[in-house]
Amino acid sequence: MANLTTNIGNLHLKNPVMTASGTFGYGDExxxxxxxxxxxxxxxxxxxxxxxxxxxxxxxxxxxAGMLNxxxxxxxxxxxxxxxxxxQTSKIDTSVIVNVSGSTIEDYVETAEKxxxxxxxxxxxxxxxxxxxxxxxxxxGTCAASAEEVITAVRKVYHKHMMVKLSPNVTDISEIARxxxxxxxxxxxxxxxxxxxxxxxxxxxxxxSTVTGGLSGPCVKPIALRMVWQVSxxxxxxxxxxxxxxxxxxxxxxxxxxxTAIQIGTANFLxxxxxxxxxxxxxxxLDSNGYKSIRDIIGALEV
Amino acid sequence: xxDLIVTVNKQLNNQYFLLKLTSKETLPEMLPGxxxxxxxxxxxxxxxxxxxxxxxxDVTTNELWLLIQITGDGxxxxxxxxxxxxxxxxxxLGNSFTYPNPAQQRVLLVGGGVGVAPLLMLGAELQKKSIxxxxxxxxxxxxxxxxxxxxxxxxxxxxxxxxxxxxEKGFVTQHSILSNEKFDKIYTCGPTPMMKAVASFAMKNDIxxxxxxxxxxxxxxxxxxxxxxxxxxxxxxxxxEGSVFNIKDLKWQI
Numbered sequence: 001m002a003n004l005t006t007n008i009g010n011l012h013l014k015n016p017v018m019t020a021s022g023t024f025g026y027g028d029e030x031x032x033x034x035x036x037x038x039x040x041x042x043x044x045x046x047x048x049x050x051x052x053x054x055x056x057x058x059x060x061x062x063x064x065a066g067m068l069n070x071x072x073x074x075x076x077x078x079x080x081x082x083x084x085x086x087x088q089t090s091k092i093d094t095s096v097i098v099n100v101s102g103s104t105i106e107d108y109v110e111t112a113e114k115x116x117x118x119x120x121x122x123x124x125x126x127x128x129x130x131x132x133x134x135x136x137x138x139x140x141g142t143c144a145a146s147a148e149e150v151i152t153a154v155r156k157v158y159h160k161h162m163m164v165k166l167s168p169n170v171t172d173i174s175e176i177a178r179x180x181x182x183x184x185x186x187x188x189x190x191x192x193x194x195x196x197x198x199x200x201x202x203x204x205x206x207x208x209s210t211v212t213g214g215l216s217g218p219c220v221k222p223i224a225l226r227m228v229w230q231v232s233x234x235x236x237x238x239x240x241x242x243x244x245x246x247x248x249x250x251x252x253x254x255x256x257x258x259x260t261a262i263q264i265g266t267a268n269f270l271x272x273x274x275x276x277x278x279x280x281x282x283x284x285x286l287d288s289n290g291y292k293s294i295r296d297i298i299g300a301l302e303v
Numbered sequence: 304x305x306d307l308i309v310t311v312n313k314q315l316n317n318q319y320f321l322l323k324l325t326s327k328e329t330l331p332e333m334l335p336g337x338x339x340x341x342x343x344x345x346x347x348x349x350x351x352x353x354x355x356x357x358x359x360x361d362v363t364t365n366e367l368w369l370l371i372q373i374t375g376d377g378x379x380x381x382x383x384x385x386x387x388x389x390x391x392x393x394x395x396l397g398n399s400f401t402y403p404n405p406a407q408q409r410v411l412l413v414g415g416g417v418g419v420a421p422l423l424m425l426g427a428e429l430q431k432k433s434i435x436x437x438x439x440x441x442x443x444x445x446x447x448x449x450x451x452x453x454x455x456x457x458x459x460x461x462x463x464x465x466x467x468x469x470x471e472k473g474f475v476t477q478h479s480i481l482s483n484e485k486f487d488k489i490y491t492c493g494p495t496p497m498m499k500a501v502a503s504f505a506m507k508n509d510i511x512x513x514x515x516x517x518x519x520x521x522x523x524x525x526x527x528x529x530x531x532x533x534x535x536x537x538x539x540x541x542x543x544e545g546s547v548f549n550i551k552d553l554k555w556q557i
């Protein structure tokens with residue numbers, strides 16, 4: 001058994017397999033299928049300052065090798081999380097990280113402040129990349145200046161680990177990653193979904209109520225890998241890789257490209273036990289290739 | 304989640320087929336109105352699992368029945384499953400139809416197209432509870448009326464077809480039984496316009512009514528939040544808080 005522990009900067013994880021925000025609920029939903037404490041980290045659903053109903057139905061369109069979603073950050077707000085959900089998540093023996101989103105800088109700051117003192121939340125993932133909300137979200141993450149502004153503001157009130165989730169819907173993701181690093185991010189996670197759309201030729205209407213939505217699944221993996229590789233060359237802070245990981249081999253490719261940890265997203269929808277299978281597969285790869293630790297393959301790509 | 308084995312794959316006509324699946328272990332308890340999510344391999348366009356209503360559970364043979372309409376590549380692949388093929392299922396999912404209260408003796412089950420599927424199991428369970436269900440099943444034409452013999456095992460079957468080739472001509476909501484008899488509870492599953500018409504009839508006549516929705520979904524376990532229905536209590540996941548809803552909780556304009 002290889003050493004699977006990994007450190008994302010000052011955030012210690014028992015293993016590098018995390019589950020991505022919006023694909024794993026609050027963890028408990030998967031307790032019937034797996035021992036959720038085996039997961040390295042659970043990033044819970046995007047949380048906003050106030051309750052959000054999200055976008056109208058239809059919110060999802062299947063694509064070959066992927067899916068588009070336009071959920072629009074449906075959640076009950078940070079106060080509900082703190083009062084009703086946190087007492088449960090705090091019992092899970094793994095790192096539970098809250099994904100934080102907002103429409104204004106003040107929203108992000110206030111939400112992060114409310115999470116800062118929770119003992120069993122060691123980190124937040126600042127979501128400046130959600131493509132499915134009209135205001136805020138991705139708008140912050142597609143321009144270096146606004147990314148820097150929101151990260152700087154949250155940094156002032158949040159002193160634990162701050163991971164910043166980046167959007168792939170930009171010309172140069174390295175530039176945004178450097179801005180995040182300069183503004184005080186402890187790590188970056190990438191990629192969020194790619195903006196796409198689907199049309200029903202029969203009805204001549206869009207398949208999503210919002211017309212456009214976020215593409216995820218194995219179809220985005222080559223783009224995600226490329227961006228993880230580029231960003232890991234561009235910044236000193238750790239990079240967390242996600243985008244279309246369906247199995248252990250996919251995950252290993254992200255480590256080789258420079259990811260310190262990975263997140264599994266859409267694959268949870270097909271197989272609720274996939275996170276544990278990927279974890280076991282990574283261990284087998286390390287053992288069978290003679291590696292003692294996951295750290296031996298991080299950034300080990302031979303170009 | 305488990306792997307089941309195909310025991311029967313019977314083509315009913317060019318659009319519909321009946322799959323029967325079994326397991327080495329005793330199948331878990333399943334309730335009428337619940338569904339399964341089927342993993343479809345080897346289809347380049349089918350990425351997500353396919354949510355399919357539980358049609359019937361035969362406890363004597365330990366078989367789960369699925370009545371399936373071919374609507375795309377995923378269901379077409381399922382139609383090609385051979386006997387002995389192993390199928391990965393996430394199940395049973397969703398809530399279920401609620402049984403009538405003791406005052407609700409006259410019960411009508413209205414189905415359209417492949418939406419008749421969950422009504423067979425519901426009818427069987429009602430019969431076990433000594434309630435004689437009446438089925439009202441509609442389709443475009445005779446060839447689209449499915450499993451009539453099976454339904455007849457559990458209750459009286461009335462039919463409508465749009466072309467008049469079987470039963471009364473027209474839509475289910477035009478059937479004479481609705482004006483000739485009184486009902487205390489209606490269950491319905493089928494195309495949305497049909498369910499809305501049935502719900503509207505129930506509402507106008509002050510009849511308790513439950514509908515089974517089939518919103519487009521991904522995970523089936525309440526985490527992706529894609530399949531939501533707008534209810535009087537906000538967005539609810541059809542996969543976990545449905546698929547059965549009482550019409551009084553929905554925001555349908557009927």
